[in-house]
Amino acid sequence: MRTVAIVGGSLAGLRTAETLRKDGFDGVIHFIGEETHPPYDRLPLSKELLSGKLPQENISLVSDENFAALELQLHLGVRAVGFDAASKLVSLETGEEVAADGVCLATGARPRQLGDDNPQGVYVLRTLEDCLALKAEFAVQPRRVVVVGAGFIGAEVAATARGYGLEVTMVELLEVPLSRVLGEKMGQVMADIHLEQGVDLRVGVGVEGLNSKADGRVGSVKLTDGVEIPADVVVVGIGVIPNTEWLEGSGLTLENGIVCDETLLAAPGVVAAGDVARWPNRRFGEMMRVEHWDNAIEQGIAAARRLMAGPGQERPFEPVPWFWSDQYDRKLQLAGIPSPQGEVEVVTGSLEERRFAALYEKDGKVSGVLGMNRPRHVMKYRQLIVDGVGWDDALEFASTQG
Ligand SMILES: Cc1cc2nc3c(=O)[nH]c(=O)nc-3n(C[C@H](O)[C@H](O)[C@H](O)COP(=O)(O)OP(=O)(O)OC[C@H]3O[C@@H](n4cnc5c(N)ncnc54)[C@H](O)[C@@H]3O)c2cc1C
Incomplete structure (x- = not known):
């Protein structure tokens, strides 16, 4: 292999490039990304950058020096518009191949x-530009903010907006926010935290439409229950769509992401990584994105190694996923795949003090860990999932952990 093309110039793409170099690949790496910036971190876009606690220059994922040392053929600010999996030819919007x-x-x-045609003042949050525009809105007082969707991004934006002292209404279709992921009991804890912080939380209701003012800006949000909520700014956090349209006709299987095998291979010599990749995680026996x-x-990292792997060196990618979300002064961490229908048991701390760790059960084993301001416990209990520990043994272990 002499030439690698990485399409998508963000977190997963950068780690692929870094791993190729670290593992000794000295051929050409084309690094193709639609955004003009070198790779930056999206995490602070709903948290410290939006709140103003972190300066913009601190969100880079890599220093200029280390980025240059990767010796990439950069195609930044350029969209890939087509791909042929058989020939491994990537077509760029510039006409280049x-x-x-x-x-x-x-x-x-x-x-x-x-919707397709929203009035001014309506935002989604994915890019640095989205964040800076929203930050400028939050700096103007008073502002009435309506957040549509109480998932993790919506909830973080609501918390940050409250930090600015803004009036916030959060609208959620489910009766209990996050209940599909965390179950009702834990979802209610999250809802209560927002209520305590002064968020006007409307649950079990959707958005019928947005009304504009004479100046073309959003003026209110009409809910499906007929209620109209005045709004100066609307932030929409209702989930994401994997960027696969440009791969139509490429010969790859596209189904809620790029479908890969258990080693992240989508076709011979073609791998996928990050938010766009869907693969069977053997540890949980299910397809995941x-x-x-x-x-x-x-x-x-795994995708880079898969590209470089010789016969017999292929390894399945079977992690116990984990992530965190910061809202107000609470750090929520979730590891594994919690089963909202299974048992859930608080094993450390208590819900009342908003500082706890809870285990989720599925098929007699521990399948997930949720922690609030308990990082050490979450990582310890995550290992129980890695080790496939049974439910009763997990509870017994937890009882010794304080
Ligand atoms: C506001 C916000 C807060 C978050 N907070 C957390 C958190 O607290 N904890 C957590 O675990 N996760 C969090 N996440 C999620 C995390 O940031 C993502 O999982 C991560 O960014 C995924 O990286 P990626 O490289 O797969 O995709 P992306 O970061 O989406 O990068 C894909 C890149 O590919 C480019 N691209 C797309 N199509 C093309 C094309 N056709 N040609 C060229 N380039 C293209 C895009 O412009 C983009 O730059 C957050 C995300 C957001 C948006």
């Missing part, structure tokens, strides 16, 4: 929008 022996697809995901930071890193 990049031929490679190995390709890593890491084009991530983009936010779902509420994971939209978290740690997964993008680990998959970037």
